[in-house]
Amino acid sequence: MTMHPDDTTDDAILAALLAGERDPADPEVAALLRARPRLNDRFQRLRGLAQSLDAAGAGDREQWSAAIAAPTSLDGVAVAATAQFLSGPRRRTRTVWVAAAALLLGALGTFLVLRPPAADEHSTLGVPANLMWPQGETKQYGPFGWRHPLPAEGTFGVRIYTPGGFGRSAPLLVSPALTAGEWHPTPAAQQALPDRIEWVVEATDQQGVPIQTYGPVAVQRVR
C-alpha cells in the first residue's frame, strides 16, 4: 500500500501505525510524518499514551503478583466476607411475603434481645467462663484461650472488636490462622487495644470457610 495524504485518511494511517501494521521507521512512513507535522504530533501523542497504558498494565501486574504472595493477618476477613455475602439462596425480588417474614423475625429478635438474660455468674454474653477466656474484668487481655473443637484440617481465628462492634465494624485485631486453642497477641498489640473489647473465635474448615463463630465475649481491662 502506497500512502499519500490524498488517498489515505489520517485516521487510517494512525490506526495502522498504532496497531503495528506499519512501522514508523519505514522510509515511506517516516517521510510522510516529516511532511505532515500535525499528523506526526498526533501520532507521537497517541504512541506516548499507548506506552503509558502499557507501563500502567505492567506496573499493575508486577504489583499484584508480588502482593498476593504475601499473606496478611486480614486474609480471613476476605474469606469470611465472601462466604457471608454469597451465602444462602440468590436474592429475589421483594414480595409482601418476604416483608411480612422480615417483620415477624424482627419482632421475634426484639423479644429475644430485650428478654432479661438468664442469671449465670460464670458467663458473659451467654458463653460459659470455662470455654473462653478472658471474659469479664481482667488485668491483662492475653493470652486468649478457648475450648472449642477444631474442625478437621481447619483452623481457628480470633477477632477483637470494640464493644458491640462484632458484625457491625471491622475488627481491631485479627489473629493469624491457629490450630491451638490459645493465642498470644504481642504486648504492643494488646497495649494498643482499648480498655473494653469483645472478641470471638471463628472456626473455619480446610478451605478457610467459616463454619462456626463462638462469642462475642466482653472483656474489661482493669489497670
Added chain:
Amino acid sequence: MAESPEDPALDLLMVRDAVARKPEAVAALGQRLRCVPRILSALNARLGRPLGEHDLADTVQDTIVTVLRKLADYAGHGVLEAWVFRICSFEMLNAARRRRRQHLDSELPEESLTDAAAAREWQLLIARDTLEAGIRRVGGVEADALRMKHFDGLSFDEMATRQQISTPAVKARYYRALARLEELMRADAPEEG
C-alpha cells in the same frame, strides 16, 4: 476450579458459579479474594503507610464488599487479581486521600509523604487513577478494548475472539478508543504557559 491466577476463562466460570451461590465456587472465590487485603497492604506500604492498622482493616472490608457487589461486571478479559487490583487501587487512593484530608484538617504533619519514595508512589498512583478514570469515560466496548490490549496483554486476534468481531474491526475499535482517550485527557490537562 481456579485456584491461582492463570486462566481468565476459569476465573470467569468460578465467579459466575459463585454469584449463583454454588458452595465450592464461593469457597474458591473467598480464597482468591484474599488478594484484597494483600494488595491493599502492599499499596499502603508503598505509599508510606498513610493508613493505620484500623483504617487499613476498614478499607479492606469496604473494598471486599465493593468487589463482591461488582462481581457481575467481571468479564474474564484478564485474571481476577488484575481486575481486583484496579478496584483496590481506586479504594486505596480514596482512603488515603480521606486520611490526608483529616491530617490537613487537624494540622498534623503528613508523615507519610515526607518519604521521597512514598511521594513518588503517590504520584504514580494518581497518574494511574487518571488513566483509569479516562478509560471509564471512554466506556463501553472501546474501554474494554483498551483494557484488554494494555492491562490484560491480549493480542488483537485474542481481542477479536473475546469481542466476537473480526481482527480488522477490533483494531479499528482500539484506535478509536485510544484517540478518544487522548482527546479526553488532553481536554482535562492544564493548559501550558
